[in-house]
Amino acid sequence: MKPIATTRSATGIPTGRLAVWWVIVSEIVIFGGLLASYIMHRIGHPEWANYSIHTNIYAGAFNTWVLLTSSFFAVCAHNAVEMGNNKKAAKLLMVTTGFGLVFLVVKFFEWSHEIELGYTITANTFWSFYYTAAGIHGLHVIAGMILMIWIANDVRQNKEVQRVELIANYWHFVDLVWVFLFPLLYIAK
Amino acid sequence: MSEEQAAAHENASEHGEHHDHTKHYLKIYGALLVLAFISFLGPEVGPTIGEMLGQPGIGRAIVLFTAFGIALVKAYLVASEFMHLKMEKKYISYLMFTSLAFMLLFFSAVAPDVLNHQGAIHEIETAEGIITIPQWENIAAKAEIQRVLEQSGAAGNH
Numbered sequence: 259m260k261p262i263a264t265t266r267s268a269t270g271i272p273t274g275r276l277a278v279w280w281v282i283v284s285e286i287v288i289f290g291g292l293l294a295s296y297i298m299h300r301i302g303h304p305e306w307a308n309y310s311i312h313t314n315i316y317a318g319a320f321n322t323w324v325l326l327t328s329s330f331f332a333v334c335a336h337n338a339v340e341m342g343n344n345k346k347a348a349k350l351l352m353v354t355t356g357f358g359l360v361f362l363v364v365k366f367f368e369w370s371h372e373i374e375l376g377y378t379i380t381a382n383t384f385w386s387f388y389y390t391a392a393g394i395h396g397l398h399v400i401a402g403m404i405l406m407i408w409i410a411n412d413v414r415q416n417k418e419v420q421r422v423e424l425i426a427n428y429w430h431f432v433d434l435v436w437v438f439l440f441p442l443l444y445i446a447k
Numbered sequence: 448m449s450e451e452q453a454a455a456h457e458n459a460s461e462h463g464e465h466h467d468h469t470k471h472y473l474k475i476y477g478a479l480l481v482l483a484f485i486s487f488l489g490p491e492v493g494p495t496i497g498e499m500l501g502q503p504g505i506g507r508a509i510v511l512f513t514a515f516g517i518a519l520v521k522a523y524l525v526a527s528e529f530m531h532l533k534m535e536k537k538y539i540s541y542l543m544f545t546s547l548a549f550m551l552l553f554f555s556a557v558a559p560d561v562l563n564h565q566g567a568i569h570e571i572e573t574a575e576g577i578i579t580i581p582q583w584e585n586i587a588a589k590a591e592i593q594r595v596l597e598q599s600g601a602a603g604n605h
Binding site for chain 1: 465467468469472473475476479480483486487489490510511513514515518521522525526528529530535536539542543545546547549550553554557558561562563564588591592594595596599
């Protein structure tokens with residue numbers, strides 16, 4: 259039996275895609291709340307400038323390139339599935355996952371270095387925000403990667419191909435969050 | 448993607464025809480990379496321009512614009528082109544703006560307490576004369592700001 263998300267479209271939008279939009283809308287509140295709190299504290303605490311100079315802008319910029327590139331491959335996967343080329347879509351999803359892995363590896367080395375220098379999550383409120391925001395974002399990257407591997411496996415067998423668009427939209431949102439995290443945590447010194 | 452392209456895409460989708468949009472996505476990706484590079488250059492170039500003009504404020508404005516102004520443009524491109532929000536039913540955009548509006552409401556309700564470290568100043572008449580005291584005061588925040596700024600000032604003097 260096919261999942262209801264693939265067979266019903268009561269609102270004029272396939273139910274699966276509508277559900278992903280709702281996920282994204284709720285994520286806007288989650289990340290928006292976190293970032294709004296960060297902005298408020300950053301403006302109210304001029305001393306945070308002394309902490310933010312220790313974040314590595316080169317690592318942040320490289321990861322921005324990684325996520326933008328991964329988003330490009332995700333949209334190409336969606337394009338491929340619309341063209342009926344499911345095998346190519348599965349491959350492109352795996353490439354996107356690979357870029358997600360590169361992002362996490364960079365984050366691992368970046369955090370390891372910062373923790374070694376004593377900038378831990380309990381050091382002060384700035385680092386607490388830094389690890390919380392980037393950590394929650396990192397968890398979304400991991401979740402996206404797991405889902406993409408699962409979906410790529412299905413799509414390779416010509417199953418549930420509509421999910422490529424759904425995971426691509428989720429992945430673009432993860433990229434979009436980083437678009438704001440990068441200037442907030444790495445540029446605004 | 449232009450409105451004509453969007454309409455063509457929707458029409459094609461309805462009839463089960465699909466066109467290869469890789470070239471279009473490549474253009475958007477290129478634009479995103481250029482914008483990301485500009486936001487990376489902002490903190491390197493902005494302060495220098497400010498110093499050259501003798502106006503540090505201009506340098507800061509350049510950094511802020513290249514960081515956050517460009518982030519908004521990048522977000523728009525990702526949402527409208529990669530997520531196809533332009534071609535999606537309008538109420539999805541309304542949903543997103545509603546959640547953003549609630550965020551703004553949260554921000555404006557909480558910001559005065561977080562951005563300020565003391566409340567409005569009250570004048571109280573006492574036997575010794577009129578004294579002024581803030582309605583409320585975040586002593587810990589004030590102390591922390593002073594401690595770190597003094598510490599960094601002392602480090603800068605050495």
